[in-house]
Amino acid sequence: xxxxxxxxIGLSPEDIPKKWxxxxxxxxxxxxxxxxxxxxxxxxxxxxxIFCKEIIRQEMSTERYIDIPEEVRDNYIYLNRPxxxxxxxxxxxxxxxxxxxxxxREDMSPLGSHKGNTALxxxxxxxxxxxxxxxxxxGAGQWGTALAMVSNLFDIDSTVFxxxxxxxxxxxxxxxxxxxxxxxxxSPSEYTDYGKKVLKEHxxxxxxxxxxxxxxxxxxxxxxxxxxxxxxxVMNHVMLHQTVIGLETMEQMKIGEIEPDYMVACxxxxxxxxxxxxxxxxxRLKGKNECQFIGVESEAAPSMTHxxxxxxxxxTAGMTPMILMYTLGSQFIPSxxxxxxxxxxxxxxxxxxxxxxxxxxxxxYGQDSTFEAGVIFSRTEGIVPAPESCHAIKGAIDIALECxxxxxxxxxxxxxxxxxxxxLYGYEQYLEGVMKDSSAKF
Amino acid sequence: xxxxxxxxIGLSPEDIPKKWxxxxxxxxxxxxxxxxxxxxxxxxxxxxxIFCKEIIRQEMSTERYIDIPEEVRDNYIYLNRPxxxxxxxxxxxxxxxxxxxxxxREDMSPLGSHKGNTALxxxxxxxxxxxxxxxxxxGAGQWGTALAMVSNLFDIDSTVFxxxxxxxxxxxxxxxxxxxxxxxxxSPSEYTDYGKKVLKEHxxxxxxxxxxxxxxxxxxxxxxxxxxxxxxxVMNHVMLHQTVIGLETMEQMKIGEIEPDYMVACxxxxxxxxxxxxxxxxxRLKGKNECQFIGVESEAAPSMTHxxxxxxxxxTAGMTPMILMYTLGSQFIPSxxxxxxxxxxxxxxxxxxxxxxxxxxxxxYGQDSTFEAGVIFSRTEGIVPAPESCHAIKGAIDIALECxxxxxxxxxxxxxxxxxxxxLYGYEQYLEGVMKDSSAKF
Numbered sequence: 001x002x003x004x005x006x007x008x009i010g011l012s013p014e015d016i017p018k019k020w021x022x023x024x025x026x027x028x029x030x031x032x033x034x035x036x037x038x039x040x041x042x043x044x045x046x047x048x049x050i051f052c053k054e055i056i057r058q059e060m061s062t063e064r065y066i067d068i069p070e071e072v073r074d075n076y077i078y079l080n081r082p083x084x085x086x087x088x089x090x091x092x093x094x095x096x097x098x099x100x101x102x103x104x105r106e107d108m109s110p111l112g113s114h115k116g117n118t119a120l121x122x123x124x125x126x127x128x129x130x131x132x133x134x135x136x137x138x139g140a141g142q143w144g145t146a147l148a149m150v151s152n153l154f155d156i157d158s159t160v161f162x163x164x165x166x167x168x169x170x171x172x173x174x175x176x177x178x179x180x181x182x183x184x185x186x187s188p189s190e191y192t193d194y195g196k197k198v199l200k201e202h203x204x205x206x207x208x209x210x211x212x213x214x215x216x217x218x219x220x221x222x223x224x225x226x227x228x229x230x231x232x233x234v235m236n237h238v239m240l241h242q243t244v245i246g247l248e249t250m251e252q253m254k255i256g257e258i259e260p261d262y263m264v265a266c267x268x269x270x271x272x273x274x275x276x277x278x279x280x281x282x283x284r285l286k287g288k289n290e291c292q293f294i295g296v297e298s299e300a301a302p303s304m305t306h307x308x309x310x311x312x313x314x315x316t317a318g319m320t321p322m323i324l325m326y327t328l329g330s331q332f333i334p335s336x337x338x339x340x341x342x343x344x345x346x347x348x349x350x351x352x353x354x355x356x357x358x359x360x361x362x363x364x365y366g367q368d369s370t371f372e373a374g375v376i377f378s379r380t381e382g383i384v385p386a387p388e389s390c391h392a393i394k395g396a397i398d399i400a401l402e403c404x405x406x407x408x409x410x411x412x413x414x415x416x417x418x419x420x421x422x423x424l425y426g427y428e429q430y431l432e433g434v435m436k437d438s439s440a441k442f
Numbered sequence: 443x444x445x446x447x448x449x450x451i452g453l454s455p456e457d458i459p460k461k462w463x464x465x466x467x468x469x470x471x472x473x474x475x476x477x478x479x480x481x482x483x484x485x486x487x488x489x490x491x492i493f494c495k496e497i498i499r500q501e502m503s504t505e506r507y508i509d510i511p512e513e514v515r516d517n518y519i520y521l522n523r524p525x526x527x528x529x530x531x532x533x534x535x536x537x538x539x540x541x542x543x544x545x546x547r548e549d550m551s552p553l554g555s556h557k558g559n560t561a562l563x564x565x566x567x568x569x570x571x572x573x574x575x576x577x578x579x580x581g582a583g584q585w586g587t588a589l590a591m592v593s594n595l596f597d598i599d600s601t602v603f604x605x606x607x608x609x610x611x612x613x614x615x616x617x618x619x620x621x622x623x624x625x626x627x628x629s630p631s632e633y634t635d636y637g638k639k640v641l642k643e644h645x646x647x648x649x650x651x652x653x654x655x656x657x658x659x660x661x662x663x664x665x666x667x668x669x670x671x672x673x674x675x676v677m678n679h680v681m682l683h684q685t686v687i688g689l690e691t692m693e694q695m696k697i698g699e700i701e702p703d704y705m706v707a708c709x710x711x712x713x714x715x716x717x718x719x720x721x722x723x724x725x726r727l728k729g730k731n732e733c734q735f736i737g738v739e740s741e742a743a744p745s746m747t748h749x750x751x752x753x754x755x756x757x758t759a760g761m762t763p764m765i766l767m768y769t770l771g772s773q774f775i776p777s778x779x780x781x782x783x784x785x786x787x788x789x790x791x792x793x794x795x796x797x798x799x800x801x802x803x804x805x806x807y808g809q810d811s812t813f814e815a816g817v818i819f820s821r822t823e824g825i826v827p828a829p830e831s832c833h834a835i836k837g838a839i840d841i842a843l844e845c846x847x848x849x850x851x852x853x854x855x856x857x858x859x860x861x862x863x864x865x866l867y868g869y870e871q872y873l874e875g876v877m878k879d880s881s882a883k884f
Contacts, residue, residue, distance in 0.1 A: 003516040005455060013447060074445040077528070078824040080550070086519075090595075108522070108550065110825040112863065152821050153532075172866040179820045179869045378621045379594050382520040383552040421554065421863035424614040427621045 007089055009252040011082035016073055017247040020240045023278040023350050025064035026285045030353055033321035034311060042321045050220045050229040052129040055122060058237040064282075066240060072124050075153050079109045079116040081244065085252035085413075090380040092400070099403035101396055102258060102413040104249050104276060107383060113341075113418030114272050115146035115232055118241035120153070122230045127154035133227040135159040135219045137187065137212030139166055140340025141173030142386075142418065143232030148182035159227075161187035161195075161215045165206035166340070172422055187212035194218050208333070209344075210316025217319065233269025234314060234323075234348050242275025245415065250279050253413070260291050262399050264414035266391040267295040267304065267362070268341045270348030276415040278350075281359055295355065296395040297364040298342040301334040303327055304355050304362035312346060325352040337367050338426035339387035341417075363395060370394045371430035374420065386418035387426050449531055451694040453524035458515055459689035462682045465720040465792050467506035468727045472795055475763035476753060484763045492662045492671040494571040497564060500679040506724075508682060514566050517595050521551045521558040523686065527694035527855075532822040534842070541845035543838055544700060544855040546691050546718060549825060555783075555860030556714050557588035557674055560683035562595070564672045569596035575669040577601040577661045579629065579654030581608055582782025583615030584828075584860065585674030590624035601669075603629035603637075603657045607648035608782070614864055629654040636660050650775070651786075652758025659761065675711025676756060676765075676790050684717025687857065692721050695855070702733050704841050706856035708833040709737040709746065709804070710783045712790030718857040720792075723801055737793065738837040739806040740784040743776040745769055746797050746804035754788060767794040779809050780868030781829035783859075805837060812836045813872035816862065828860035829868050 024030055032041035044056045051059070058066060076082070088101040106114035126134055134151055135158070138144030144160040151158040160182050167174055167186040177184045187207045188195040192215040198205060205211075220229040231238060253260065263280055265273040277293045284291055297305055303326040312327040314320035327346040334343040347355070354360050367387075374390035376397070377383065385393060396414040403410050420427065429435040466472055474483035486498045493501070500508060518524070530543040548556035568576055576593055577600070580586030586602040593600040602624050609616055609628035619626045627633050629649045630640040634657040640647060647653075662671040673680060695702065705722055707715040719735045726733055739747055745768040754769040756762035769788040776785040789797070796802050809829075816832035818839070819825065827835060838856040845852050862869065871877040 002513060003519060005516070007519055008455070010452070010454070012452070013450065071444060074447070077445060077450050107552075110549075110861070149824050153824070171870065175866040175870040175873070176826065176863075178873050179817055179826055179866070180824075181821050375621055378591075379623050382591050382595070384618065384621055419552070421618075424617040424621070428613065428617040431617070431620050 001090065001093060003089055006256065007087045009085045009256045011248060011251060013077070013082065015251055016076055016082050017068065017244055018073070019065035019067050021243045021247060021279045021282055022061060022064055022066055022240050023282055023354070024062045024236060026282050027350065027353055027357070029357070031324040033323055036318070036322050050217050052126050052131060052228050054125040054129065055237050058240055059235055068244070069124060072121050075120055078153060079111070079120060082248050083108050085249055085256070088381055091377060094376065094380045095397065095400050095404065097400040097404040098407060098409045099400040100409070100411045101400055103416045104245060104413070106245060106415060106417050107385065107389070107419040111146050111149055112421060113142045113146070113386060114242065114245060114275065115143050116150055117244050117275065118232065118238045118271065119146040119150040119230070121241040123150045123154045123156060126228050127156050131156060131226065131228045133157040133159060133223070134230045135216045135227055136230045136232065137161045137209055137216050139163050139209050139343065141166060141170055141177070142341055144182065144184070145173065145176050145180070146232070147230055148177040148180035152181060158182040159219060160184045161189065161212040163187055163207040163209060163212050187215050189215060191215070192218045208316055213315045214317050214319055233271040234346065236350055238271050239274035239278065239348055239350050242271045243278050245275040246277060246279035249276065249413065258411060258413065260413040261410040262292050262294055262412045264294040264296060264392050264395040264399070264412060266342060266388045266417055267297050267347065267351065268388065269344045270351035272415055272417040274348055274351050281354060284359065293360050294395050295351065295360045295362045296391040297362060298337055298339050298391060299364045299366045300337040301328065301343050301345065302364035303345065303347045304360070305364040309352060309356050314346060323349050325349045326355060338423055339370070339391065341388040342391065365391055365394050368430065368435055371426065371435065373397050374427070375430070383416070384420040384427070385416055386420045387423050389417045392417065443532065443535060445531055448698065449529045451527045451698045453690060453693060455519070455524065457693055458518055458524050459510065459686055461507035461509050463685045463689060463721045463724055464503060464506055464508055464682050465724055465796070466504045466678060468724045469792065469795055469799070471799070473766040475765055478760070478764050492659050494568050494573060494670050496567040496571065497679050500682055501677055511566060514563055517562055520595060521553070521562060524690050525550055527691055527698070530823055533819060536818065536822045537839065537842050537846065539842040539846040540849060540851045541842040542851070542853045543842055545858045546687060546855070548687060548857060548859050549827065549831070549861040553588050553591055554863060555584045555588070555828060556684065556687060556717065557585050558592055559686050559717065560674065560680045560713065561588040561592040561672070563683040565592045565596045565598060568670050569598050573598060573668065573670045575599040575601060575665070576672045577658045577669055578672045578674065579603045579651055579658050581605050581651050581785065583608060583612055583619070584783055586624065586626070587615065587618050587622070588674070589672055590619040590622035594623060600624040601661060602626045603631065603654040605629055605649040605651060605654050629657050631657060633657070634660045650758055655757045656759050656761055675713040676788065678792055680713050681716035681720065681790055681792050684713045685720050687717040688719060688721035691718065691855065700853060700855065702855040703852040704734050704736055704854045706736040706738060706834050706837040706841070706854060708784060708830045708859055709739050709789065709793065710830065711786045712793035714857055714859040716790055716793050723796060726801065735802050736837050737797065737802045737804045738833040739804060740779055740781050740833060741806045741808045742779040743770065743785050743787065744806035745787065745789045746802070747806040751794060751798050756788060765791050767791045768797060780865055781812070781833065783830040784833065807833055807836050810872065810877055813868065813877065815839050816869070817872070825858070826862040826869070827858055828862045829865050831859045834859065
């Protein structure tokens, strides 16, 4: 088929936004994190053992716009920013839908996902604060990969605690982090007191994100200030840094005269969804548009569609502050679906509040149907999506098919959060018909 | 470090070249392919059993410029063309070299390599000629992946014969082709007479590129005209289609006022090197520049550095025409290095002729030193390169270090032919110090 020349809307480097957008300035009724010991709102200084001051300031800020430092903007080149907005002409044709479908290309980062957007900002602020090492946990490995790479850009070291089960099952993710120069430990590890304790009690454990978070936090807390902890989702400052995605997209929609009826993104901890939708949602809060924001969850961890809106811990061990969010309970262990980035019991407090106030429509899909969407997308648009991104695609396809039924020419814009080159085992299982639909029962 | 804003030179879609450049118009003393039976130059009609007419016309053309069809240009979007030219500031700083280093980003294709450039053109011409299926062989899998994806763009089918050893050892490449909808057979297969014959004689064989070529050609020849064969390197029309790389690069060098002293690319069958350097080499043949063209081979298959310039077969079984090229002998089996795309006994006849006439300086490196270069590049520039591309990087680094020694501010431009997401096992072996340096002994 002939592909129109406006199929892709690029931006020049000077069009990259100069400020991030903070939804906390416009969304009402936000509740603070609570210290579970004191039952009081967490004070900034209580977070200083693990985060640097500027990160804490951003975490608690209600300023509408926060300047993106010049050096962060310059280094976006290493994430291949700005990222194109592309029209899915061939997918539209395949679906025979009157709807227009666009997608934002976070798959073009050399890291393979959107995770570098906040890793870059966090590494910058920590380097500015004189920090020598960043440490974090990683499950599937996308976040650890991002932190490992960007640490090099600011000449700091990175130490990643990778959930032991993933460490053993996903050797390529570990190798990728090693290639970028990170120290990677299978968690629980002998490298921390908490890790040693867990190993002593459960020598055969395959670990968990909760344990890995605890090890990373211990490393930061006991470093005497040279090491800080870095988180890849959930918290407000992470959502803030990711808004570069949505701000670019809005600029591109202006250029292309695109007025979205739907913006669709996958939802695990919430960072891809928030980064993509919050700038447009901020406008909606001011009555400037009628766009609907669809958050697509995995049925393995459907916190917004099946969880409760309440205060809960961010981790399994109960070491974090209490957060008001949609949660399946901090003891909930999601099934081992391929979309590892969506396996989280809770949801970003900002995304949760927006959902609770009716500004997010959550949906959840099972594994099979999302891989089916991923295969359709691969064959029409030529890009093999990450399993997480397949959820957004499935969400977009379902709306497009509804448009077909109703013969409505709506505009759908979704976020392609990453590519699937390190997830081909999942595709193999799907294509060979041996994929287990590991959804939780609700 | 602060990254200057001119670190990346992009192009807009309308700047994509409108014509490919054909070195055969400017390079002297080119010799035709010979039919081994008749000892006469191959006639166009002898190739019609396996190639469509326009491909044959291009193969034999000595026109300087050949129009890129509008539909091919439109579909470059699916290869993420145009591709940026980027300055490797952080690599320069790491090497402490006065040299300037630039690289052309073929890694940004969703296929992970430059191979789509010719696959796209070949699929287009075959679809125009009414062909329903394209068939090919693949070793490491990059070429088969490219053909599998672009076939979808023109609504034709693809059948790939994958060397059985790779098929079993590289399940992810096979899965990638399946995801794109290709039929993939482990070669030798039960699907062709030749495959059956080989399997009967050698039931345990792990196959070879030569056998896979024979199976693909048989499928085309016996299809009654509905199926044609497609080749990913060596032949003139493949080099032609790849010149989109070098033509874009020249446009970008003009914008950036970059005058290269060296252009460096890896050399297997020659398509990446030819595509990148031929447009600039054409200008040199006219005395318009003094650029040196460095072809970097693997020590496992160093045809230009250690082979003979003579007529030889393109395949192992002796089924192709005889080609005048640098060759290690059509019976030569390269060691199983990770850079599968460089494991070829011969070299493109155009690249060979240019080398024989002194316009290409060939060098060869062992596996360890190229992976070392790849790790340096990953940590400085943030992109994990394909093992083939590591050869170009190693070549560029060595020149940059020579510049440092001599305190010369030269300009080096190399081609990053692809990314290494499906080659992380090689990185793991390198980082763990267990890589065998599988170079041939010369």
